[in-house]
């Protein structure tokens with residue numbers, strides 16, 4: 001079981017850090033996990049319709065079989081069906097600073113985070129690993145899409161991750177995008193700078209959220225994620241949204257079935 005978890009975790013990290021075909025980190029890490037090497041290494045997947053598209057991820061290799069599971073993400077959040085849960089608490093952020101390391105891995109644009117940035121979610125500490133973007137949003141609220149969704153990916157243990165999702169709506173210019181959008185690699189690549197980002201400044205002030213148990217939204221779709229979808233959106237200008245969406249190229253997974261799950265709500 002532990003071995004299986006290790007494999008899952010290796011994938012979790014790699015899925016965000018790497019692309020499908022040639023990458024030194026992938027190859028050296030796969031060498032430590034021969035089963036994955038045989039099974040899912042070099043498997044190409046895509047967000048777009050076709051043989052390697054979302055409907056077929058579960059069939060691409062054994063290691064992606066979770067993509068056909070019952071506890072998948074994203075979902076549509078139907079606000080009339082949510083459970084207002086008194087036991088849920090506000091996130092306690094212990095975020096500091098991170099240097100800037102932006103990667104386009106062919107599936108998303110991602111900021112890798114360094115330094116000690118943690119959030120306490122209902123009694124458990126989760127360490128921030130990276131954040132990345134989808135356009136359109138992956139989650140929908142009452143069936144409605146937002147133009148962009150950002151995912152802050154945190155880890156508590158090998159089988160316990162938390163992703164904080166925040167929607168973007170059209171409005172005032174977004175400061176982070178104003179600074180770096182022109183620097184984002186438009187194809188696979190990397191941008192680094194000496195700049196320092198104040199992580200907490202990237203969050204809305206109000207931290208009311210929807211909470212449910214789900215999965216990674218990209219292969220291997222591991223069902224190890226506590227989702228916290230914030231109710232307060234961030235803003236970006238129309239031009240920023242258009243420019244960013246072009247780079248992200250419809251990198252959102254279709255909505256998954258809720259099945260037996262309950263979505264809880266925390267109101268600050």
Ligand SMILES: [Zn+2]
Pocket residue numbers: 132133134151217
């Ligand atoms: Zn994501």
